[in-house]
Amino acid sequence: MPGFPGVCVRDLDEAGRNRNLEQLRRIGRLCRQYGQEFILATWQQTPWTESQRHMVEGLPVEGTGLSEYCSAGMKELLIQCPEIEGVQLRVNFEAGVGDQKSNDEFWKRVIEGIAGAGRRVRLDLRAKGLTDELIRFALETGLDITVPTKFWCEHTGLPYHLSQMRTEELMRLDNFNHSRRYSYSNLLRKPQQFDVLYRLWNYGSTCIFAWGDPEYAGKFSSSCQLGAVGFQIDSALSLEGGHEMLQSEPWNLYSNPELQPDGWEDERYWLRYVLFGRLGYSTGTCEEVWRREFRMRFGQDAAPYAEACCKTASKILPLITAAHMPAHPSQMYWPEISTGAALFGEHNHDKFFGSVTYGSSEPSDPGIFYGIDDYVEDLNKGRLNGKYTPLQVGGWLKSLAGEVRKYLDVLDRMDGLESNREYRQLRLDFLMLAYLAEFHVQKIEAAAALSCYRVSGKASCLAHSLDAMKKAGDCWRELCRKGENFHHNLEFGMGPGTGRHGHWKDKLPEVESDIARLESMLNGKVVPGENVWGCPNCRYDADAGEPVFNRTDLHYSCPDEWKAGWDLEFRIEAGKDCDFQYPPVLHYRHANQLEGKFRTAELEKTDYGYRGVIEGEYISPEWDLLVYFSAVDHSNRGIIYPGLYHSDYPAPYHIIRVTGE
Numbered sequence: 001m002p003g004f005p006g007v008c009v010r011d012l013d014e015a016g017r018n019r020n021l022e023q024l025r026r027i028g029r030l031c032r033q034y035g036q037e038f039i040l041a042t043w044q045q046t047p048w049t050e051s052q053r054h055m056v057e058g059l060p061v062e063g064t065g066l067s068e069y070c071s072a073g074m075k076e077l078l079i080q081c082p083e084i085e086g087v088q089l090r091v092n093f094e095a096g097v098g099d100q101k102s103n104d105e106f107w108k109r110v111i112e113g114i115a116g117a118g119r120r121v122r123l124d125l126r127a128k129g130l131t132d133e134l135i136r137f138a139l140e141t142g143l144d145i146t147v148p149t150k151f152w153c154e155h156t157g158l159p160y161h162l163s164q165m166r167t168e169e170l171m172r173l174d175n176f177n178h179s180r181r182y183s184y185s186n187l188l189r190k191p192q193q194f195d196v197l198y199r200l201w202n203y204g205s206t207c208i209f210a211w212g213d214p215e216y217a218g219k220f221s222s223s224c225q226l227g228a229v230g231f232q233i234d235s236a237l238s239l240e241g242g243h244e245m246l247q248s249e250p251w252n253l254y255s256n257p258e259l260q261p262d263g264w265e266d267e268r269y270w271l272r273y274v275l276f277g278r279l280g281y282s283t284g285t286c287e288e289v290w291r292r293e294f295r296m297r298f299g300q301d302a303a304p305y306a307e308a309c310c311k312t313a314s315k316i317l318p319l320i321t322a323a324h325m326p327a328h329p330s331q332m333y334w335p336e337i338s339t340g341a342a343l344f345g346e347h348n349h350d351k352f353f354g355s356v357t358y359g360s361s362e363p364s365d366p367g368i369f370y371g372i373d374d375y376v377e378d379l380n381k382g383r384l385n386g387k388y389t390p391l392q393v394g395g396w397l398k399s400l401a402g403e404v405r406k407y408l409d410v411l412d413r414m415d416g417l418e419s420n421r422e423y424r425q426l427r428l429d430f431l432m433l434a435y436l437a438e439f440h441v442q443k444i445e446a447a448a449a450l451s452c453y454r455v456s457g458k459a460s461c462l463a464h465s466l467d468a469m470k471k472a473g474d475c476w477r478e479l480c481r482k483g484e485n486f487h488h489n490l491e492f493g494m495g496p497g498t499g500r501h502g503h504w505k506d507k508l509p510e511v512e513s514d515i516a517r518l519e520s521m522l523n524g525k526v527v528p529g530e531n532v533w534g535c536p537n538c539r540y541d542a543d544a545g546e547p548v549f550n551r552t553d554l555h556y557s558c559p560d561e562w563k564a565g566w567d568l569e570f571r572i573e574a575g576k577d578c579d580f581q582y583p584p585v586l587h588y589r590h591a592n593q594l595e596g597k598f599r600t601a602e603l604e605k606t607d608y609g610y611r612g613v614i615e616g617e618y619i620s621p622e623w624d625l626l627v628y629f630s631a632v633d634h635s636n637r638g639i640i641y642p643g644l645y646h647s648d649y650p651a652p653y654h655i656i657r658v659t660g661e
Contacts (some may be wrong), residue, residue: 006058028083041088048096071113078117086122092129115141128181145194150182154330155204159220160651164367188227203238204330212271213314222650236269309407325364359447376451386630401437442472459525466518561657564621584631586612590623628653
């Protein structure tokens with residue numbers, strides 16, 4: 001750029017720059033040829049951690065020099081490369097350009113450069129770190145503004161928007177780098193002056209195993225209609241090999257050559273693309289679209305079982321992720337190869353977890369799910385909230401694993417599949433998912449019993465914890481053995497300081513350390529009657545074991561829309577299946593996650609069932625309304641209505657569109 005003669009990239013001459021520009025333009029031409037938008041995204045303008053280094057030399061470091069250079073450079077790039085249709089700016093502190101005030105001033109100059117390119121350019125402003133002031137400034141330029149945001153943290157959780165931010169975010173609401181780092185935060189205030197776009201960071205949880213659940217994809221697509229123009233998903237195998245500074249010799253996902261695909265590796269994820277693509281376009285897409293693919297790949301007889309197995313196995317990781325998240329960043333928590341933290345913090349293989357244990361780990365949606373230690377604490381107080389308990393989650397995981405094994409048994413007996421390479425891949429993936437689910441079933445019990453032991457001091461609880469942890473260890477050893485079919489170091493991250501690399505066998509010492517610690521704690525303690533299952537509050541919920549997430553027989557009408565300022569009354573009829581310890585609770589909140597927890601109101605008992613009211617003064621034209629009901633049955637199970645995977649509703653809550661007064 002004129003005026004900045006000292007700025008250069010080491011070992012890059014003018015001919016190299018010209019080749020790079022032509023390659024960038026070629027990418028844009030190819031995108032246009034295939035009907036795709038070419039959006040150029042930036043992240044770091046300068047290093048923001050001590051482990052990083054400058055790739056561009058001679059950048060100004062004093063005053064406004066850096067913002068002036070980047071603004072002029074962005075403008076010139078858009079002029080020289082007209083194929084770029086949009087620019088995405090990641091405006092949080094990770095750009096490395098200063099504190100909140102100087103950060104905003106830097107991006108204002110860059111936005112001015114984009115607006116000065118003299119043509120229509122779409123501007124994506126990533127929600128993390130985005131301030132209201134920067135939004136107002138961008139809108140005043142007349143650019144077409146979209147705000148992309150992460151759908152569920154940096155992972156594949158369940159197919160609905162989080163009911164509540166995690167504690168880490170709620171404690172830092174004055175810090176935009178946290179309060180807007182995922183989900184819709186407070187971006188849905190009406191009238192909306194910009195578009196919102198949801199991005200599913202599926203590589204955070206479902207990165208290497210095959211995935212395909214039509215029910216999930218349909219509900220996810222429906223949920224993305226909340227205040228948004230659409231959604232994006234990450235590609236399969238995103239970051240395979242790590243980021244560019246780590247990549248050297250390419251390696252195959254499977255180390256076993258009998259499993260390696262004949263073509264491109266990401267072709268094995270065809271169902272993921274079909275489901276998100278077609279159901280994302282229309283939730284009414286005919287099932288025949290993917291079923292004919294199953295028939296073509298596995299044969300007429302095997303196709304229904306292969307589809308059912310895939311759908312069931314694909315529910316495992318989202319459920320684990322939703323109910324259990326020891327750390328938020330995807331670079332630090334990878335549920336596919338993570339133990340979810342040790343029972344004892346000092347044993348954690350992933351040092352980023354610090355003192356967080358499996359029991360103290362918070363769910364990624366703490367509004368719907370109980371953490372293990374919190375569940376035990378409330379259980380001992382004799383007053384559970386209407387959340388899904390860890391034991392219910394364990395029951396669902398046990399059931400899902402059992403269903404996967406049942407379908408695989410049927411498929412294994414069918415002729416011809418033993419020579420079908422794609423089936424062998426799926427079989428390995430889904431069997432490992434079953435073992436992973438069973439590992440968490442046992443570890444949930446181990447952590448819950450350990451927590452009960454710390455409250456009660458009963459040796460039988462400690463014996464229960466040890467027994468369950470030994471069974472969890474057996475599952476993890478199977479994961480290590482079957483994982484030998486995969487590359488020995490699954491590098492999908494940013495290097496050794498993160499958790500997105502390694503192998504299942506690397507975590508085995510953590511599991512064995514937990515077992516040894518429990519054995520040491522139990523040594524010499526007397527267990528009455530040698531009853532190792534002496535903690536009845538810590539067994540998985542066998543009655544919740546069938547893969548049906550909703551049981552409640554409630555009858556009421558919930559409006560799709562309501563007028564602001566008017567009282568909203570619910571008259572609820574409770575059927576014979578409603579076995580409540582105490583009256584259900586009405587939960588409601590604006591579609592504004594910065595408000596934190598849902599407001600609650602206990603329902604009034606009536607002759608026909610229950611009655612509850614949301615007062616009109618809370619119902620504002622600025623915000624749509626989220627509503628659900630919860631209860632606890634006499635088996636200490638949490639009941640939520642509509643609840644997970646409800647046949648008639650896309651989310652575990654109702655979304656009511658609020659119109660003007």
